[in-house]
Amino acid sequence: MGTLIMTTQLAINGKRLWQSLMDLARIGATPKGGNCRLALTALDGQGRDLVTGWMREAGLTVRVDQVGNIFARRPGRDNSRPPVMTGSHIDTQPTGGKFDGCYGVMAGLEVMRTLNDAGVTTEAPLELAIWTNEEGSRFVPVMMGSGVFARKFPLEVALAARDAEGKSVADELKAIGYAGSEPVGGWPVDAYFEAHIEQGPILEHERKVVGVVTGSLGLRWYDVTVTGMEMHAGPTPMPVRRDALYAASFLLQAVIDIARAHPPHGRGTVGEIHAHPGSRNVIPGQVRLTVDLRHEDAQRLAEMDSQWRQVCQEVARRHNVQVEIKDVQHFPPTPFDPGLVGKVRESAARRGLPAMDIVTGAGHDAVYMASVAPTAMIFVPCKDGVSHNEIEDAKPEDLEAGCNVLLDAMVARAG
Ligand SMILES: [Zn+2]
Numbered sequence: 001m002g003t004l005i006m007t008t009q010l011a012i013n014g015k016r017l018w019q020s021l022m023d024l025a026r027i028g029a030t031p032k033g034g035n036c037r038l039a040l041t042a043l044d045g046q047g048r049d050l051v052t053g054w055m056r057e058a059g060l061t062v063r064v065d066q067v068g069n070i071f072a073r074r075p076g077r078d079n080s081r082p083p084v085m086t087g088s089h090i091d092t093q094p095t096g097g098k099f100d101g102c103y104g105v106m107a108g109l110e111v112m113r114t115l116n117d118a119g120v121t122t123e124a125p126l127e128l129a130i131w132t133n134e135e136g137s138r139f140v141p142v143m144m145g146s147g148v149f150a151r152k153f154p155l156e157v158a159l160a161a162r163d164a165e166g167k168s169v170a171d172e173l174k175a176i177g178y179a180g181s182e183p184v185g186g187w188p189v190d191a192y193f194e195a196h197i198e199q200g201p202i203l204e205h206e207r208k209v210v211g212v213v214t215g216s217l218g219l220r221w222y223d224v225t226v227t228g229m230e231m232h233a234g235p236t237p238m239p240v241r242r243d244a245l246y247a248a249s250f251l252l253q254a255v256i257d258i259a260r261a262h263p264p265h266g267r268g269t270v271g272e273i274h275a276h277p278g279s280r281n282v283i284p285g286q287v288r289l290t291v292d293l294r295h296e297d298a299q300r301l302a303e304m305d306s307q308w309r310q311v312c313q314e315v316a317r318r319h320n321v322q323v324e325i326k327d328v329q330h331f332p333p334t335p336f337d338p339g340l341v342g343k344v345r346e347s348a349a350r351r352g353l354p355a356m357d358i359v360t361g362a363g364h365d366a367v368y369m370a371s372v373a374p375t376a377m378i379f380v381p382c383k384d385g386v387s388h389n390e391i392e393d394a395k396p397e398d399l400e401a402g403c404n405v406l407l408d409a410m411v412a413r414a415g
Pocket of ligand 1: 101
C-alpha cells in the first residue's frame with residue numbers, strides 16, 4: 001500500500017526539466033533562439049558529453065554502441081528482466097529548435113532523477129536512449145541509430161554514409177569519441193516510450209495538453225521525372241509543344257487533391273521541383289519533382305498510391321509527355337501497442353490533463369522501435385505547431401505534464 005500511495009503522488013520537477021533543456025540548448029545556439037547541432041559534429045559531441053555527464057550524476061550506467069547510440073540504465077529490483085526504455089535524439093536540423101528530440105531525452109532523464117529523489121526502485125530496470133542521427137539532415141538514412149537497432153538496415157550502411165563533404169559516419173563517430181564497442185541491438189527491450197513535441201498544430205488548436213499517440217502515418221515517397229521536349233519559347237506554337245513543366249503542374253495539383261480526398265489523415269506534398277534547362281526562353285523539356293503521400297490506414301494509402309499512378313498516366317497521355325515514377329521509400333502505417341497507449345491515456349486522465357488521441361505524421365525513432373518492442377508515444381503541444389525551425393517553442397507546464405505522464409507510464413510498465 002505504501003508504494004501505491006507513493007506512485008500516485010510522484011511528480012517530476014518541471015523547473016529542473018526546463019533548466020536542463022535550456023542548458024543543452026546553449027550548445028549550438030543560433031542567433032534566432034534555435035539550435036544547430038547536426039549529427040556527429042563537434043557540437044553534437046559536446047551535447048552528448050553534457051547529457052551523459054548528467055546521466056552519470058544520476059547514477060545511471062552509460063553504454064555506447066557501434067553506431068553511437070547511448071544507453072543509460074537505472075537498475076531495477078529484478079535485473080534479469082528486459083528494461084523499460086524511453087529516449088529520443090539530441091541532434092537537430094541546421095535551423096532547428098530546442099525541443100524536437102531533446103525534450104524526449106530530457107524528459108527521460110527527469111523521470112530517472114525523480115525516481116532517485118523519491119528513492120523508488122522499479123521491478124524492471126529502466127533505460128534511457130539517445131539515438132544517433134535521427135534528423136538525417138547531415139547523413140542519410142534518417143533515424144539512423146534506431147534504424148540499425150531495429151534491423152531496418154545494416155550497421156555497415158550506416159557507418160559508410162557520408163555527408164556533403166565526404167566525411168563518413170564511422171570517422172565522425174571516432175572524432176567525437178562516440179564510436180562505441182557494444183553491438184547494436186539484438187537485446188530484449190520490454191517496452192519503449194517516447195515523449196516528443198507534436199510538431200503540428202492539432203493539440204494547441206484543440207486546447208489539449210497531452211496527445212495520446214496511437215500510431216504513425218504510413219508514407220510513400222516518389223521521385224518523378226516528366227520528360228517533354230525543349231523548344232524555343234518564341235517560334236513554337238502552343239498546340240505542338242511538349243511542355244514538361246506545364247504537365248507537371250497538373251501532377252502537383254493532383255497530389256494535393258488526392259490527399260484532400262482522404263481526410264482527415266491524408267497528406268500530400270510536392271517538396272521539390274526542378275525544371276530543365278531553366279531558361280526564360282526555352283520550353284522546359286524535363287521536370288523532376290518529389291512526391292510525399294501519407295495516411296494512417298494501409299488500405300487508404302494503397303488507394304492514394306493507385307490514384308496517383310493513374311493520374312500520372314493520364315497527364316502523360318493528355319500532354320504528350322513521359323511520366324516516370326520511381327518508388328523511393330515506403331513505410332507502412334505503424335499502429336502503436338494498445339496496452340502501452342492505454343497506460344498513457346490512463347495517466348493523463350488520472351492527472352486531470354486534457355488529452356486526445358492523435359497520430360504522428362512525422363517519423364520518429366519510436367516508429368522503428370515499434371518493431372522491436374511494444375511502443376507508445378506522448379505528444380505535448382508546440383507553439384503554432386512549428387518545429388524544424390529556430391522559433392520552435394513549447395510551454396514549460398505542458399512539457400512538465402507530458403513528463404509526468406511518461407513517469408506514470410514507465411513506472412506502471414516496470415512495476
Ligand atoms: Zn524529433
